[in-house]
Amino acid sequence: MSNNFGAPKTKLNDLDRTQDRITFLYLEHARINRKDSAVTVSTKDGVVFIPSAIVSVLMLGPGVDITHRAMELIGDTGMSVVWVGEHGVRQYAHGCSLNHSARFLQSQAKLVSNVRSRLAVARKMYQMRFPDEDVSHMTMQQLRGKEGARIRRTYLKQSQRTGVEWKRREYKVDDFNSSSTINKALTAAHQALYGLSYSVIVAMGASPGLGFVHTGHDLSFVYDFADLYKANYSIPVAFESAAKYGDKDIADCTRREMRDVFAQGKLIVQMVKDLKYLLNVNDQSEVSVMHLWDDKEGLKKFGVQYMTPDYEDDKY
Structure with missing residues:
Protein backbone atom coordinates (compact mmCIF):
# COMPACT_ATOMS: atom_id res chain seq x y z
CA MET A 1 0.00 0.00 0.00
CA SER A 2 1.40 3.39 -1.01
CA ASN A 3 1.94 6.25 1.38
CA ASN A 4 3.28 9.79 1.39
CA PHE A 5 6.60 8.71 2.86
CA GLY A 6 7.61 7.22 -0.49
CA ALA A 7 9.23 4.03 -1.67
CA PRO A 8 12.70 2.90 -0.58
CA LYS A 9 15.61 4.87 -2.02
CA THR A 10 16.33 3.81 -5.59
CA LYS A 11 19.64 2.06 -6.17
CA LEU A 12 22.08 3.70 -8.59
CA ASN A 13 21.98 0.78 -11.00
CA ASP A 14 18.18 1.00 -11.18
CA LEU A 15 18.14 4.61 -12.42
CA ASP A 16 17.80 5.55 -16.07
CA ARG A 17 21.07 6.61 -17.65
CA THR A 18 21.51 10.31 -18.33
CA GLN A 19 21.22 9.83 -22.09
CA ASP A 20 17.92 7.93 -21.76
CA ARG A 21 16.03 10.57 -19.80
CA ILE A 22 13.41 13.13 -20.80
CA THR A 23 15.05 16.50 -21.38
CA PHE A 24 13.35 19.05 -19.10
CA LEU A 25 10.15 20.27 -17.51
CA TYR A 26 9.32 23.91 -16.73
CA LEU A 27 6.82 24.58 -13.94
CA GLU A 28 5.38 27.74 -12.42
CA HIS A 29 2.51 28.53 -10.01
CA ALA A 30 2.29 24.98 -8.70
CA ARG A 31 2.84 22.95 -5.54
CA ILE A 32 5.31 20.09 -5.83
CA ASN A 33 5.21 17.13 -3.45
CA ARG A 34 5.89 13.40 -3.72
CA LYS A 35 3.96 10.16 -3.58
CA ASP A 36 5.97 6.96 -3.54
CA SER A 37 8.57 7.30 -6.35
CA ALA A 38 6.77 10.05 -8.23
CA VAL A 39 6.82 13.81 -7.99
CA THR A 40 3.31 15.26 -7.77
CA VAL A 41 2.52 18.62 -9.34
CA SER A 42 -0.68 20.30 -8.11
CA THR A 43 -2.20 23.22 -10.00
CA LYS A 44 -5.66 24.69 -10.32
CA ASP A 45 -6.31 22.15 -13.09
CA GLY A 46 -5.52 19.07 -11.00
CA VAL A 47 -2.63 16.81 -10.02
CA VAL A 48 -0.02 15.31 -12.36
CA PHE A 49 2.37 12.49 -11.39
CA ILE A 50 5.92 12.63 -12.78
CA PRO A 51 8.31 9.65 -12.44
CA SER A 52 11.36 11.54 -11.15
CA ALA A 53 13.97 9.06 -12.39
CA ILE A 54 13.21 9.76 -16.06
CA VAL A 55 13.54 13.57 -16.06
CA SER A 56 16.90 15.31 -16.53
CA VAL A 57 16.18 18.82 -15.28
CA LEU A 58 13.28 20.53 -13.54
CA MET A 59 13.07 24.29 -14.14
CA LEU A 60 11.12 25.97 -11.33
CA GLY A 61 9.59 29.35 -12.18
CA PRO A 62 7.72 31.88 -10.02
CA GLY A 63 4.95 30.73 -7.69
CA VAL A 64 6.35 27.23 -7.09
CA ASP A 65 6.06 25.69 -3.61
CA ILE A 66 8.14 22.51 -3.23
CA THR A 67 8.32 20.22 -0.20
CA HIS A 68 11.32 18.73 1.54
CA ARG A 69 10.10 15.23 0.67
CA ALA A 70 9.95 16.10 -3.01
CA MET A 71 13.51 17.46 -2.95
CA GLU A 72 14.68 14.31 -1.18
CA LEU A 73 13.26 12.16 -3.98
CA ILE A 74 14.68 14.46 -6.65
CA GLY A 75 18.13 14.22 -5.08
CA ASP A 76 17.96 10.44 -4.76
CA THR A 77 16.97 9.92 -8.40
CA GLY A 78 19.40 12.33 -10.00
CA MET A 79 17.08 15.01 -11.34
CA SER A 80 18.73 18.43 -11.64
CA VAL A 81 16.75 21.40 -10.33
CA VAL A 82 17.18 24.97 -11.55
CA TRP A 83 15.28 27.84 -9.93
CA VAL A 84 14.61 30.44 -12.61
CA GLY A 85 12.82 33.76 -12.98
CA GLU A 86 9.68 34.47 -14.95
CA HIS A 87 9.87 32.99 -18.46
CA GLY A 88 13.13 31.31 -17.44
CA VAL A 89 15.11 34.50 -18.06
CA ARG A 90 17.18 34.42 -14.86
CA GLN A 91 18.79 31.56 -13.01
CA TYR A 92 18.71 32.06 -9.25
CA ALA A 93 20.02 28.77 -7.92
CA HIS A 94 20.51 25.13 -8.81
CA GLY A 95 20.62 21.77 -7.11
CA CYS A 96 23.26 19.25 -8.17
CA SER A 97 22.09 15.97 -9.60
CA LEU A 98 23.24 12.43 -8.80
CA ASN A 99 26.91 11.87 -9.57
CA HIS A 100 29.26 9.32 -8.04
CA SER A 101 32.40 9.56 -10.15
CA ALA A 102 35.16 12.15 -10.42
CA LEU A 279 37.00 15.81 -21.90
CA ASN A 280 38.85 12.73 -23.18
CA VAL A 281 36.82 10.29 -21.07
CA ASN A 282 36.61 6.92 -22.79
CA ASP A 283 35.10 4.83 -19.98
CA GLN A 284 31.55 3.89 -20.96
CA SER A 285 30.42 3.02 -17.44
CA GLU A 286 28.72 5.37 -14.99
CA VAL A 287 29.44 3.36 -11.84
CA SER A 288 30.64 4.82 -8.58
CA VAL A 289 34.33 4.09 -8.00
CA MET A 290 36.45 5.38 -5.12
CA HIS A 291 40.15 4.85 -4.38
CA LEU A 292 42.81 6.25 -2.08
CA TRP A 293 45.58 8.20 -3.83
CA ASP A 294 49.24 7.45 -3.21
CA ASP A 295 52.11 9.45 -4.75
CA LYS A 296 54.28 6.33 -5.13
CA GLU A 297 51.94 3.36 -5.35
CA GLY A 298 49.12 4.90 -7.38
CA LEU A 299 45.52 4.07 -6.53
CA LYS A 300 44.88 1.97 -3.45
CA LYS A 301 41.78 0.13 -2.31
CA PHE A 302 39.23 2.22 -0.39
CA GLY A 303 37.66 1.09 2.89
CA VAL A 304 40.73 -0.67 4.31
CA GLN A 305 42.51 0.24 7.57
CA TYR A 306 46.15 0.52 6.53
CA MET A 307 48.95 0.19 9.11
CA THR A 308 52.53 1.43 8.84
CA PRO A 309 55.04 -0.96 10.50
CA ASP A 310 57.28 1.99 11.44
CA TYR A 311 54.78 3.24 14.01
CA GLU A 312 53.81 1.04 16.91
CA ASP A 313 50.65 3.09 17.61
CA ASP A 314 49.18 2.20 14.22
CA LYS A 315 48.07 -1.22 15.45
CA TYR A 316 45.71 0.50 17.88
Missing part, protein backbone atom coordinates in the same frame (compact mmCIF):
# COMPACT_ATOMS: atom_id res chain seq x y z
CA ARG A 103 36.49 10.93 -13.80
CA PHE A 104 34.99 13.82 -15.77
CA LEU A 105 35.89 16.44 -13.18
CA GLN A 106 39.50 15.27 -12.89
CA SER A 107 39.96 15.22 -16.65
CA GLN A 108 38.27 18.61 -17.06
CA ALA A 109 40.40 20.22 -14.34
CA LYS A 110 43.57 18.83 -15.88
CA LEU A 111 42.68 20.04 -19.36
CA VAL A 112 41.60 23.55 -18.32
CA SER A 113 44.67 24.11 -16.12
CA ASN A 114 47.17 23.91 -18.97
CA VAL A 115 47.24 26.53 -21.74
CA ARG A 116 47.99 24.04 -24.52
CA SER A 117 45.37 21.47 -23.50
CA ARG A 118 42.80 24.20 -22.88
CA LEU A 119 43.37 25.60 -26.35
CA ALA A 120 43.14 22.08 -27.79
CA VAL A 121 39.70 21.56 -26.21
CA ALA A 122 38.53 25.00 -27.38
CA ARG A 123 39.63 24.09 -30.91
CA LYS A 124 37.72 20.82 -30.61
CA MET A 125 34.59 22.82 -29.84
CA TYR A 126 35.07 25.07 -32.85
CA GLN A 127 35.97 22.12 -35.07
CA MET A 128 32.58 20.61 -34.23
CA ARG A 129 30.98 23.75 -35.69
CA PHE A 130 33.17 23.65 -38.81
CA PRO A 131 33.55 19.94 -39.64
CA ASP A 132 34.73 20.61 -43.20
CA GLU A 133 37.51 23.02 -42.27
CA ASP A 134 40.81 22.71 -40.42
CA VAL A 135 40.87 25.05 -37.43
CA SER A 136 43.82 23.40 -35.68
CA HIS A 137 46.17 26.32 -36.31
CA MET A 138 43.77 29.20 -35.70
CA THR A 139 44.15 31.52 -32.72
CA MET A 140 41.32 32.12 -30.28
CA GLN A 141 40.78 35.56 -31.83
CA GLN A 142 40.40 34.01 -35.29
CA LEU A 143 38.05 31.33 -33.95
CA ARG A 144 35.84 33.88 -32.20
CA GLY A 145 35.56 35.94 -35.36
CA LYS A 146 34.75 32.88 -37.45
CA GLU A 147 32.07 31.77 -34.99
CA GLY A 148 30.55 35.26 -34.84
CA ALA A 149 30.21 35.31 -38.63
CA ARG A 150 28.61 31.84 -38.57
CA ILE A 151 25.98 32.86 -36.02
CA ARG A 152 25.13 36.03 -37.95
CA ARG A 153 24.62 33.93 -41.08
CA THR A 154 22.46 31.51 -39.08
CA TYR A 155 20.17 34.32 -37.87
CA LEU A 156 19.82 35.67 -41.43
CA LYS A 157 19.17 32.22 -42.88
CA GLN A 158 16.46 31.43 -40.33
CA SER A 159 14.86 34.84 -40.89
CA GLN A 160 14.66 34.21 -44.62
CA ARG A 161 13.38 30.66 -44.10
CA THR A 162 10.58 31.57 -41.69
CA GLY A 163 9.74 35.10 -42.83
CA VAL A 164 10.39 36.50 -39.33
CA GLU A 165 12.00 39.94 -39.44
CA TRP A 166 15.47 40.03 -37.92
CA LYS A 167 17.51 43.06 -36.88
CA ARG A 168 19.83 42.10 -34.04
CA ARG A 169 20.02 40.13 -30.80
CA GLU A 170 18.89 42.24 -27.86
CA TYR A 171 17.08 41.67 -24.58
CA LYS A 172 16.80 43.09 -21.08
CA VAL A 173 17.29 40.69 -18.20
CA ASP A 174 14.95 42.70 -15.99
CA ASP A 175 12.26 43.27 -18.62
CA PHE A 176 11.56 40.21 -20.75
CA ASN A 177 8.46 41.70 -22.40
CA SER A 178 10.28 44.78 -23.71
CA SER A 179 12.03 42.69 -26.39
CA SER A 180 10.74 41.87 -29.84
CA THR A 181 8.89 38.59 -30.35
CA ILE A 182 11.85 36.84 -31.94
CA ASN A 183 14.21 38.02 -29.20
CA LYS A 184 11.82 36.71 -26.53
CA ALA A 185 11.65 33.39 -28.36
CA LEU A 186 15.44 33.23 -28.59
CA THR A 187 15.80 33.94 -24.85
CA ALA A 188 13.34 31.19 -23.93
CA ALA A 189 14.93 28.72 -26.34
CA HIS A 190 18.46 29.41 -25.14
CA GLN A 191 17.41 29.10 -21.49
CA ALA A 192 15.94 25.67 -22.16
CA LEU A 193 19.17 24.65 -23.87
CA TYR A 194 21.25 25.98 -20.96
CA GLY A 195 19.14 23.98 -18.53
CA LEU A 196 19.61 20.75 -20.45
CA SER A 197 23.34 21.41 -20.92
CA TYR A 198 23.75 22.04 -17.19
CA SER A 199 21.89 18.86 -16.35
CA VAL A 200 24.06 16.66 -18.56
CA ILE A 201 27.29 18.29 -17.34
CA VAL A 202 26.61 17.78 -13.63
CA ALA A 203 24.95 14.40 -14.12
CA MET A 204 28.12 13.09 -15.75
CA GLY A 205 30.26 14.57 -12.97
CA ALA A 206 31.86 17.55 -14.75
CA SER A 207 31.97 21.13 -13.45
CA PRO A 208 29.64 23.82 -14.85
CA GLY A 209 32.20 26.49 -13.93
CA LEU A 210 35.40 25.24 -15.60
CA GLY A 211 34.97 26.67 -19.07
CA PHE A 212 37.42 26.52 -21.96
CA VAL A 213 36.10 29.43 -24.05
CA HIS A 214 34.01 31.27 -21.46
CA THR A 215 35.65 31.90 -18.10
CA GLY A 216 35.13 33.51 -14.72
CA HIS A 217 31.46 32.54 -14.25
CA ASP A 218 30.06 29.61 -12.30
CA LEU A 219 28.29 28.48 -15.50
CA SER A 220 31.15 29.09 -17.95
CA PHE A 221 31.25 25.50 -19.22
CA VAL A 222 27.47 25.46 -19.59
CA TYR A 223 27.76 28.38 -22.03
CA ASP A 224 30.64 26.64 -23.81
CA PHE A 225 28.65 23.44 -24.18
CA ALA A 226 25.32 24.99 -25.15
CA ASP A 227 26.96 27.04 -27.90
CA LEU A 228 27.66 23.79 -29.74
CA TYR A 229 23.94 23.26 -30.34
CA LYS A 230 22.37 26.70 -30.76
CA ALA A 231 22.60 26.81 -34.56
CA ASN A 232 20.81 23.46 -34.89
CA TYR A 233 18.34 23.71 -32.02
CA SER A 234 17.51 26.91 -30.17
CA ILE A 235 17.91 29.40 -33.03
CA PRO A 236 15.76 27.60 -35.64
CA VAL A 237 13.16 26.65 -33.02
CA ALA A 238 12.92 30.28 -31.86
CA PHE A 239 12.32 31.56 -35.39
CA GLU A 240 9.79 28.81 -36.10
CA SER A 241 7.95 29.56 -32.86
CA ALA A 242 7.85 33.30 -33.56
CA ALA A 243 6.44 32.61 -37.03
CA LYS A 244 3.92 30.06 -35.78
CA TYR A 245 2.63 31.61 -32.54
CA GLY A 246 3.36 35.32 -32.72
CA ASP A 247 3.83 37.22 -29.47
CA LYS A 248 1.10 35.56 -27.37
CA ASP A 249 2.57 33.14 -24.81
CA ILE A 250 5.74 32.99 -26.90
CA ALA A 251 7.95 31.83 -24.00
CA ASP A 252 5.70 28.88 -23.11
CA CYS A 253 5.20 27.92 -26.75
CA THR A 254 8.93 28.07 -27.46
CA ARG A 255 9.77 25.88 -24.46
CA ARG A 256 7.28 23.25 -25.60
CA GLU A 257 8.78 23.29 -29.09
CA MET A 258 12.28 22.94 -27.61
CA ARG A 259 11.15 20.00 -25.48
CA ASP A 260 9.82 18.20 -28.55
CA VAL A 261 12.88 18.92 -30.67
CA PHE A 262 15.22 17.75 -27.90
CA ALA A 263 13.35 14.45 -27.75
CA GLN A 264 13.09 13.98 -31.52
CA GLY A 265 16.75 14.77 -32.07
CA LYS A 266 17.85 12.62 -29.12
CA LEU A 267 19.99 15.54 -28.01
CA ILE A 268 20.85 14.09 -24.60
CA VAL A 269 22.43 11.05 -26.27
CA GLN A 270 24.52 13.36 -28.44
CA MET A 271 25.46 15.57 -25.48
CA VAL A 272 26.75 12.63 -23.45
CA LYS A 273 28.82 11.46 -26.42
CA ASP A 274 30.18 14.98 -27.06
CA LEU A 275 31.06 15.55 -23.40
CA LYS A 276 33.11 12.36 -23.29
CA TYR A 277 34.87 13.39 -26.50
CA LEU A 278 35.70 16.91 -25.30
